[in-house]
Amino acid sequence: MKKEVDARGQACPRPVIMTKKALDEISEGIVTTIVDNEVAKENVSKLAKSLGYEYSVDKNGENEYYIHINKGQVMEETNVCVPDTFKDMTIAFSSNTMGGGSEELGKILMKSFIYTLTESTPYPSTLVFYNGGVHLTCEGSPVLDDLKKLEEEGIEILSCGTCLDFYKIKDKLSVGSVTNMYSILEKLKNPTKTVIIG
C-alpha cells in the first residue's frame, strides 16, 4: 500500500496532521509526504521517529522534500538503544522563572535547576519549552551553556514555534529545534513521567 500526501503550501502543523492521518488509514506500507520547507520536513520526520517507523528524506530542488515513511517496518524497539543514562521522562518549562512569587528569585532558581539537570543522571529524555519558557533556549539566556551541554549528551530540546514567533525571537533560537503543539502533546503524554516547571 502506497500513499502520497501533498502538504506543500500547508501551514504548521497541518503537514504533520495530514501525515498522521494517512498513516492511520493504512495497515502497512509507505506514506510519502511532500513539503516545501525545512521546518515541516523536520516535524514530519520527527513524527515518523516518534512513532518508531523507518523513514528517509529526499530533497528535490531548493524547497521540496519527500519524506518516505515505512509503516510496515517498525524499528527495533526504539528504547532498546536508549542508554540507561536516560529516563523516559519529559520536563516542560512554561516560563523562564521557577515558581510564582519574586521574579528575581524565580530566574535564579531556574538557572540553578537547569544547572542541576546537567549534574544528575539519569537525564530526562526530553525538555520542552513553551510560552515564556522559550526565552531560555534563545540568545541571551543565562542557561544556554547548560542546555547545550545537555543537548550534546543526547537530550532532545524542543521549543514551541508559535511562542518563538509570538515573542519575535524565532531567529534567536540557540539550542535544540522548533516544534509544534502536536509534538508537544506527544512529548507530554507519552513518557512514563512528565514534570512541568514554570
Added chain:
Amino acid sequence: MEYKEYGVVTFESTHHAIRGEKILENANLKFKTIPTPREITSSCGLSIRFDLDDIDKVKSTILENELAIKGLYRMSKIDSKNHIEKIN
C-alpha cells in the same frame, strides 16, 4: 576517568547570594549560580561556582564589596564523587 575542579562560594542567606551574583557580574568574572553542593550543606541554598584560576580576583572582590560569605571551597570531582576542601 573524569576529573573536574572548581571553586564554590557559599553565603549566609539567599539575599546575600543574589547580591554576590550581581557583584561578581559587575567584576566581569565568569561564574555560575548553583545549588549549594550537598557535601557542604544539605539545606536548600544558593552558591556561586567559579573557575579556580580566578580565586584571587574572587577573594578581592568579596573583600572590596564586604560581601557576607559563609565559606569558600575547592570542589574536586572525580567521576561522580565529590571531594570538598575549605579554602581560607
